[in-house]
Amino acid sequence: MSFNIERGVQGEQAAAEYLLEHGFRILHRNWRSGHYELDIVAVKDDTLHIVEVKCRRKGSLTAPEEGLTPAKQRSLLRAAAGYTALYRIDGEIQIDLIAVEIAENSACEIRYIPNAVIPRW
Numbered sequence: 596m597s598f599n600i601e602r603g604v605q606g607e608q609a610a611a612e613y614l615l616e617h618g619f620r621i622l623h624r625n626w627r628s629g630h631y632e633l634d635i636v637a638v639k640d641d642t643l644h645i646v647e648v649k650c651r652r653k654g655s656l657t658a659p660e661e662g663l664t665p666a667k668q669r670s671l672l673r674a675a676a677g678y679t680a681l682y683r684i685d686g687e688i689q690i691d692l693i694a695v696e697i698a699e700n701s702a703c704e705i706r707y708i709p710n711a712v713i714p715r716w
Contacts, residue, residue, distance in 0.1 A: 606650030606695035607634060609703040613693065617707075619644065628681065631674035635693075642687040645675050647711065650695045653704065659694035660708065668712045675714060688714055 611621060619637040626633045635646040647667070649659035671690055679688060692711035696704040 602650050602652065602697055603648075605697060605701065606703065607648050609695055609705060610646065610648045610693040611635060613705050613707065614644075614646065626678065628674075628677055631677045633671075633674050633678060636678065642689050643679075643684055645671065645678070645688065645690045646693055647671055647690070648693045648695060650697060653696045653698040655696075659696060660692065660706070663692055663711060671712055672714060690714060 607624065611624060614621060614635065614637050619639045621635060621637045623633065623636040626636055633645055634648040637644045637646060647663060649662040651657065651659040651662075675688065675690060678684070689710055690712040692708040694706040694708065698704070
């Protein structure tokens with residue numbers, strides 16, 4: 596397995612653990628349908644949270660947050676629309692970001708950014 600894939604798996608695991616520790620209930624991880632992909636889908640306080648996870652090596656030239664480009668945001672919105680249509684979700688929906696920086700010793704620094712993308716249905 597390549598370092599980038601390993602880092603991504605580690606980052607998504609750390610993000611899932613963070614959400615669980617903060618009272619979220621995880622519904623799906625790596626949900627896919629056709630070309631759509633969502634890293635984590637969770638629920639907390641009657642709100643559906645679609646959580647994008649971005650990982651970088653600690654000390655990288657770019658922060659993980661910079662990976663949430665306008666193109667990625669459009670893709671997330673399309674995937675979220677597909678998910679909500681498939682599961683007939685009509686309640687509160689929030690698209691969040693978890694930025695994970697992974698140190699050489701594999702320690703993860705996590706930043707949770709709520710409402711990182713505002714759905715405009």
